[in-house]
Amino acid sequence: MSPIRRGALVLCSAVVFIGAAACGDPEPEPIPTPEAEPSPSPEPSPTPEPRTHVVTQGETLSGIARHFGTTVEALVAANNIENPDVIHPGQELIIPETQP
Numbered sequence: 213m214s215p216i217r218r219g220a221l222v223l224c225s226a227v228v229f230i231g232a233a234a235c236g237d238p239e240p241e242p243i244p245t246p247e248a249e250p251s252p253s254p255e256p257s258p259t260p261e262p263r264t265h266v267v268t269q270g271e272t273l274s275g276i277a278r279h280f281g282t283t284v285e286a287l288v289a290a291n292n293i294e295n296p297d298v299i300h301p302g303q304e305l306i307i308p309e310t311q312p
Contacts, residue, residue: 263307267299280307 265276273284273296288296290308299305
């Protein structure tokens with residue numbers, strides 16, 4: 213092989229080699245990971261005012277309990293009633309929250 217052809221062959225080989233490296237699969241760019249935003253702290257819900265009921269003439273604890281969907285025992289406990297058979301008109305009773 214003549215020296216010119218040999219040089220051309222080396223030059224062509226170098227171009228092919230460099231071209232393959234330059235035209236090969238490019239390195240993929242990293243996908244940015246979104247930064248997690250801190251979740252806001254939940255606002256504490258305000259404590260609701262207790263529900264109350266003012267006793268009227270002729271009412272009983274069992275009738276009041278039935279009306280509000282609670283029990284006589286829960287009314288007695290919430291209101292520190294000593295004798296569940298004795299309530300008075302005008303007496304304000306706390307109505308305990310009912311459990312679902």
